[in-house]
Amino acid sequence: MFDHPEYDGHEEIVFVNDESSGLRAIIAVHSTVLGPAGGGIRMFPYRDAATAATDVLRLSRAMTYKMAMAGVPFGGGKSVIIGDPHTDKTPELLEAFGTAVERLGGRYVCAEDVGTTPADMEIVHHTTRYVTGLPGRTGDTSPTTGATVYQAMRAGALAAFGESDLAGRTVAVQGVGNVGRHLCGHLAEAGARIICADVDAEAVAGAVERYGATAVDPAEILTVEADVLAPCAMGGILTAEVVPKLRVGLVCGGANNQLAGPEVDELLAGRGIVYVPDYLANVGGVLSGTRLMLEVDDARLAARVAEVFDTVSEVLQRSRDSGVPPGATADSMARAVLAGARG
Ligand SMILES: NC(=O)c1ccc[n+]([C@@H]2O[C@H](COP(=O)([O-])OP(=O)(O)OC[C@H]3O[C@@H](n4cnc5c(N)ncnc54)[C@H](O)[C@@H]3O)[C@@H](O)[C@H]2O)c1
Numbered sequence: 001m002f003d004h005p006e007y008d009g010h011e012e013i014v015f016v017n018d019e020s021s022g023l024r025a026i027i028a029v030h031s032t033v034l035g036p037a038g039g040g041i042r043m044f045p046y047r048d049a050a051t052a053a054t055d056v057l058r059l060s061r062a063m064t065y066k067m068a069m070a071g072v073p074f075g076g077g078k079s080v081i082i083g084d085p086h087t088d089k090t091p092e093l094l095e096a097f098g099t100a101v102e103r104l105g106g107r108y109v110c111a112e113d114v115g116t117t118p119a120d121m122e123i124v125h126h127t128t129r130y131v132t133g134l135p136g137r138t139g140d141t142s143p144t145t146g147a148t149v150y151q152a153m154r155a156g157a158l159a160a161f162g163e164s165d166l167a168g169r170t171v172a173v174q175g176v177g178n179v180g181r182h183l184c185g186h187l188a189e190a191g192a193r194i195i196c197a198d199v200d201a202e203a204v205a206g207a208v209e210r211y212g213a214t215a216v217d218p219a220e221i222l223t224v225e226a227d228v229l230a231p232c233a234m235g236g237i238l239t240a241e242v243v244p245k246l247r248v249g250l251v252c253g254g255a256n257n258q259l260a261g262p263e264v265d266e267l268l269a270g271r272g273i274v275y276v277p278d279y280l281a282n283v284g285g286v287l288s289g290t291r292l293m294l295e296v297d298d299a300r301l302a303a304r305v306a307e308v309f310d311t312v313s314e315v316l317q318r319s320r321d322s323g324v325p326p327g328a329t330a331d332s333m334a335r336a337v338l339a340g341a342r343g
Pocket residue numbers: 113114115141142143145174175176177178179180197198199200203218232233234235254255256282283284285286
């Protein structure tokens with residue numbers, strides 16, 4: 001594991017195997033320098049444990065950087081459960097997962113993510129105290145995430161097109177699930193034209209009806225002609241093969257780990273496409289997820305959402321000044337925050 005290409009000095013990586021419930025999971029604590037490592041539980045039918053390990057290492061590192069840039073007193077962690085959330089998720093499995101989280105003694109605080117829900121967190125809570133996102137408490141984080149993606153997109157538009165106003169711009173949204181549809185709400189209100197795609201026909205129908213979106217086939221969404229591409233489904237979609245085919249000036253969306261590898265940051269810049277680092281855009285998830293613990297009221301939350309415009313603008317300006325692509329620029333700014341906290 002120490003030789004894994006995605007290993008980045010992670011403090012602790014726990015492999016969980018519970019025979020009786022069938023749980024197979026990996027919990028990665030990347031950093032607790034700024035506080036307990038926060039991060040969601042992703043349940044996904046990974047083709048093998050190696051793929052799951054790569055995902056959890058990358059996702060947990062991004063959480064550290066996201067927390068550092070958001071200025072919240074949390075570190076970065078993530079967990080993955082290997083299995084199909086539709087068929088393999090049982091209360092016993094979730095409780096066994098909670099037991100593993102409890103054993104970490106608060107070094108990792110979990111929440112829902114792709115493949116898990118607030119109702120699942122209630123079951124995880126049977127066996128651990130270290131869980132957020134319980135129903136009726138933090139609730140659904142995706143409205144705030146949609147709002148921060150929108151602010152990040154306005155800042156990206158300023159850098160890419162010279163004006164932040166998205167009225168009349170065409171935005172291609174990949175994935176109109178929780179985050180995607182909240183983003184569409186902001187875009188429709190701002191007067192943007194929306195092109196969308198989703199593998200879920202019902203989600204597409206909702207976006208067409210509610211936001212006047214034009215639907216395209218999921219296979220086409222990455223290469224449609226538009227001003228902005230907003231990846232709001234899964235990560236790893238921006239590959240060296242896809243970048244030459246993009247027909248947009250700006251990429252800004254809610255999905256985690258959009259770049260298939262760090263080299264894609266440079267490839268996008270080389271094509272003159274402005275890339276808003278994903279963890280800056282989707283920071284609303286942690287702002288919303290930590291607000292109860294940090295006693296953040298509605299007004300303060302709204303101010304934090306608005307500040308995303310400034311943070312993204314600063315990163316993109318530094319990137320322009322230095323010639324270092326935006327992803328690498330944001331990473332080095334986050335590492336500086338961590339170095340400052342280490343003293
Ligand atoms: N929910 C949050 O607050 C939050 C916070 C930060 C980051 N994110 C990230 O944002 C992304 C979306 O999260 P969400 O909560 O909206 O999840 P979701 O499951 O509600 O929505 C994802 C949507 O993408 C669709 N999809 C999956 N594969 C697709 C494909 N190949 N082409 C088109 N559509 C596809 C799904 O059908 C679904 O409708 C994830 O990467 C997640 O990690 C979410």
